Amino acid sequence: MTNKTFCVVCKRDDASVIDMQPHLVRCLQCGAYEIMAIEYLQMTNQEQDPLLSAWIRNRTEEQASPPLLTSSTWISLRASLRIPNLREKQAALMKAFARRSMFPGTVGRYNPVADFPLAWAANEGELRFLKQDLIARQLLDNEYTMGGSFLITAKGWDYLDSIPAGGVFSDQVFVAMSFSDTMRTAWTSAIIPAVRQAGYTPYRVDAAPHIDRIDHKIMVEIKASRFLIADVTEQRAGVYFEAGYALGQELPVIWAVREDDLKNVHFDTRQYAHIVWKNERELEKGIYETIVAVIGRGKSH
Numbered sequence: 245m246t247n248k249t250f251c252v253v254c255k256r257d258d259a260s261v262i263d264m265q266p267h268l269v270r271c272l273q274c275g276a277y278e279i280m281a282i283e284y285l286q287m288t289n290q291e292q293d294p295l296l297s298a299w300i301r302n303r304t305e306e307q308a309s310p311p312l313l314t315s316s317t318w319i320s321l322r323a324s325l326r327i328p329n330l331r332e333k334q335a336a337l338m339k340a341f342a343r344r345s346m347f348p349g350t351v352g353r354y355n356p357v358a359d360f361p362l363a364w365a366a367n368e369g370e371l372r373f374l375k376q377d378l379i380a381r382q383l384l385d386n387e388y389t390m391g392g393s394f395l396i397t398a399k400g401w402d403y404l405d406s407i408p409a410g411g412v413f414s415d416q417v418f419v420a421m422s423f424s425d426t427m428r429t430a431w432t433s434a435i436i437p438a439v440r441q442a443g444y445t446p447y448r449v450d451a452a453p454h455i456d457r458i459d460h461k462i463m464v465e466i467k468a469s470r471f472l473i474a475d476v477t478e479q480r481a482g483v484y485f486e487a488g489y490a491l492g493q494e495l496p497v498i499w500a501v502r503e504d505d506l507k508n509v510h511f512d513t514r515q516y517a518h519i520v521w522k523n524e525r526e527l528e529k530g531i532y533e534t535i536v537a538v539i540g541r542g543k544s545h
């Protein structure tokens with residue numbers, strides 16, 4: 245059954261809630277999230293949180309599954325989310341506008357009072373400020389951008405092409421590898437520490453509980469990542485599929501393989517430089533050094 249409710253994140257009173265356990269809340273401003281009934285009561289007293297609102301809204305926009313909000317995830321999210329800078333906010337807004345444009349040259353629509361989290365803005369006023377500057381930079385059309393309408397200029401579409409793929413300020417790194425027991429320490433003792441050391445957050449699809457169909461989840465998470473690490477040891481088809489999908493999304497891919505399996509690397513991808521490793525220490529060093537040299541250091545940790 246659907247009822248009107250109070251959103252614990254932004255405090256709007258017109259969100260809808262589906263009364264199941266956990267509750268599924270849909271808010272015009274924050275998007276979709278799940279929350280347990282008991283936590284809901286506790287969190288009504290929390291302060292309004294624009295950054296969390298933006299994080300949930302952008303996940304909803306990327307069609308990721310609704311996050312389960314608990315008082316502890318709330319605290320850890322608050323600690324880990326950083327406020328994007330002005331350019332990052334504008335890039336996020338331009339991407340959201342691009343998704344709402346049928347094709348170049350058409351005027352798009354958005355909701356100025358509820359869509360500001362798409363730009364990671366704190367409120368309507370900040371969204372207006374970001375938009376005015378995009379008009380001044382001639383990325384949005386001066387004449388057609390007003391109220392709830394916008395028009396991306398040709399220069400704006402060029403600008404959109406120049407934004408790196410993946411989440412604009414995502415620190416997530418998608419790791420594609422075999423999930424076998426023999427590869428477990430490569431993940432826990434080499435890849436996780438190397439990625440964290442370089443300032444990013446490693447993500448492996450089996451490490452996150454979810455109920456999505458696995459293929460859809462994988463594609464959403466790859467798109468939300470800054471780059472992908474493909475360790476092809478044990479030659480799993482899924483690893484090649486995920487690396488190919490990332491390349492199609494123009495995400496950088498870092499390739500790795502254990503030395504004894506190098507001869508088995510697929511013919512089509514042998515042209516790419518691989519980190520060839522004999523033990524976890526070499527893999528960790530290789531991954532860390534390649535990230536810093538090829539991608540650059542991340543901002544977290």
Ligand SMILES: [Zn+2]
Pocket residue numbers: 251252253254255256259271272273274275297
């Ligand atoms: Zn809300």
